[in-house]
Amino acid sequence: MQNTRTNRAGKWLAFLFLTIMGVIWIVPLLYGITSSFKTNIEMQSVGFRFLPINWVLSNYTKLLANTTNTPVFRWFLNSLVIACGTTLLVLCVVSLSAFAYSRLKFRGKNILFYGLLATMMFPPVMNLIPLYKIITTLGWANTDWAMIVPAATGVFNIFLVRQFMDNIPISYDEAARIDGASDWQIFFRVILPLIKPVLFVVALFTFTGSWNDFLWPSIVFSDLNKMPITPGLKLLQGMYAANIPTLMAGALVAIVPTLILYFFAQKYFLQSMALSVGVKG
Amino acid sequence: MRRLRSLVLALATILLAFVAVGCTSSRAQSDSKTIVFWNPFTGPDGTSMQKLVNEYNATKPEYPVKNISLTEGDMYAKIPTIVNSGRGIPDLQIVHVERIKDYVHNGILDTYDQYLSNYPNIKSSNYVQEAWNGGSYEGHRYGIPLDIHTFVMYYNKDLVAKYCPEALDDNIVTFDEIKAAGEKAKKDGITALGLTWWKPNYLSMLGQQGGELTKNGVDPTLNTEPAKNTLNFYKSLYAAGITSRDGQDPMQLFLTGKEIFHPEGIWMVNQIRESKIKFGLTNAPQVSADPKKMVNWSSSHQFVLLKQAKRNTAKTKATLKFINWVRTHSIHWAEAGQNPASQAITKNKAYQKMGQSFLLKSKTEQESLRIFDYRYNGYVADFLDRYALDPVFGKTSIEKYLKDMQSTVQDKIDAQITD
């Protein structure tokens, strides 16, 4: 009896706490949205006011029309191409390597694998400057390759997928082998379908990681039309420092598509996050 | 687990679709027949430059110009990287005249020398002398001037009439006059002076105090008596409570009629005009009322060619064609509030009626325009933009600020590889 009462009180307490935090989480977004519909003159003369007195769309039209100096939509597409390309490359590279480390026998396997794992200790800041030199030497500065290919160096994903593969019983492989399947067929027909959950996690991490990367793209991209959205918005901040409503419109143009995507795929996002804990924990 | 397959499919489709779109449109951009033109005109002057470019493109040139404006700080950070990367280097670039020397030393610029013979009108006598001279270094021409732009002062006519009607009689507003007006305006909640962009304010005052960035052209002289006086001067102004405060946006104050004097660049005039307040234009605030001691911080935007390993001669010629066209058409640039460097415009009637033209009219005014030319000016600018008004607002001591400025610039120079 007492148990259910504390339970109900706990529920209310939890709800109260979440509501307070929820307000903190949502207010900046809402104020950003409403401000993007104000005129700059109103913003400057009125100061803080949550809703615009006059709702205007001009910030959006002005911003999207200026495709030479602030090609926000172009930046968005660039980000999308880069993030998709990175994710695909990482999925291919990682699943192939993990398969070899988990299922195939070759000389120096363990030394190689643990050697690779050990390099994870070195933080990426140490190779930042020479990596830039290598990218420019290859002529990859201001191209999508500059972001896609270096992202596939990661060892942690291989570790994650290998762990997952090791838990798949070897008898599956043997059965296929008796049927005359080659290594490649085992990989493609037997293993790959079974490791989809963990690949989903890898895909999600890679995509968001690439989408949110800031330092590296601001170093390798100097061409306005080639850069992704994150360094692009940095330029926008400088350009519209004196015009906050337009600046907000720019940030929201960058956010909204992610928002829509998230509301459609929320279930998958959260499920795979939870799954990744199972793998890591 | 069908969702992984659909995910991969979706990713691949998006990728293919946009790579296809990207290819076609990026081909259009990197079209070898387009002159990609970078400049720092992100303020209200950017609109005028775009107009100028549009007008040039309307003449159906073989090589049309594509105008790209970046914030000054971002642009200067990107120039060495883009030249070094060898890809996507703009065909035409605007830099401030003070940057040219260091760029030449670091191999960032190509010279105009071999192309100038085709454009006999791009010559000394067609440009304002000071701007033209700054574009050449060690006997080669690296820059062709677009303008001389000056940091002046806007004032609110109504507020001036109310608080200091006699301040503008000689067209020189002294700090004493500003202070007196500020004392009167304080009780009405009106700010007398906006603490605006620090770099030109600081340098202008440094000039009035007799300071220089360098004595021998190489070593910085930043921690000096005049520099100390400059900071102390501003600190006492701030302490008197007649300036805009930390965190306030001086431009907002001025546009909403809460600020009397607003030091700003002549290039901001169109934004101020939009607000419909009654304003006037005068010299930057001065310590002394003596016109001979007047200093107005100035600089010059110069067209330069960033180094390209495989320079396309035909395109470079077309670039000079554009520069030459601008020489006779930069009246639009004057409409943005700027003072064009081309004599063809400075003699134009319409130009002479414009507010900013007073700066080039008399000899006294011309002599007040001070360009702080110094090879390592970029490092000084970096420091001033970064630490800005910190000592004035009491966030650091004047001694430490100047010591840091001197050693930062000196140490960066020392760490360079010299050839």
Next chain:
Amino acid sequence: MDSTTTHVAAGAKAQTRRKSSKPYLYLLPHLVIFTIFFLVPLVFGIYVSFTKWDLVRTPRFVGLQNYQTILFSNSTFHTQLVEGLRNTLWFVLISVPFCILVPLLLAVALNAKPKFGKFFQGLFYLPSLFSISAVVIVWTLIFNPNYGPLNSLFHLNQVWTGTQPWAWMTIVIVTIWWTIGGNMIIYQAALNGIPKDYYEAADIDGASSWEKFLHITLPSIRGQFLYTLVTTTIAQFNIYGQPLMMTNGGPNGSTSVLMMYIQQNAFGAGQSLAGLASAMAVVLGVCILIVSMIQFYFLRRDY
């Protein structure tokens, strides 16, 4: 685990006898990319930290001079290193506890299955999908002294991003808002995995909610707790975007983190000082290495 490995070995034996070079083909894509874009730059990065280099000419070997400059001299670069490192550490120290505690509290609250739980979960996770520049732009408006709600609602006159300690506070708040989603979901999954009968047994013993949290909940999620501690710490060491865009390193350089100095020296305006910047990067790298090794040590001991 053991039996699997032997199985794999046995299964693959027949295979290796036929073709022994084939397994390497599977590794090739990763190893090639890894070598060119990680290993070579890593070694090269350590090498150039002993040289003078401007990214263009050939690096000129100068021995320990860069390290002498940044570690022991009284030059600007020494100040940059000391202040940058101090500011970075300071940020890690104040932000990591929040980035662990806030999501833990949220996860505990969500675990009580209140109304609209799914909605809240979605809301708190959402910002981690935004890019940092968009996040900062939206938050600078909140902290804007003239147009933001803070000053006008509470009748203050505070320059949030321009005076300390508020400047740090704004950076930390933005960081929490942006990043906690991932940790929250990890804790949620962990809390879900605690068997219900643990709590029932404690109820019979008459334990209070606090005691249950302390003696059942916390020990059960220790693994995830340590995992998030390590990853969060490393992530915060690499802070760059928030101070760059919120405070531009100010006021008076007090939020300039080492990453900003490294970026400026190597890729700023003027000649690149890539050698010095590399030396700074190596020092920062070694610091991250040491801290994460200490954490791994505790993590291992606890398992």
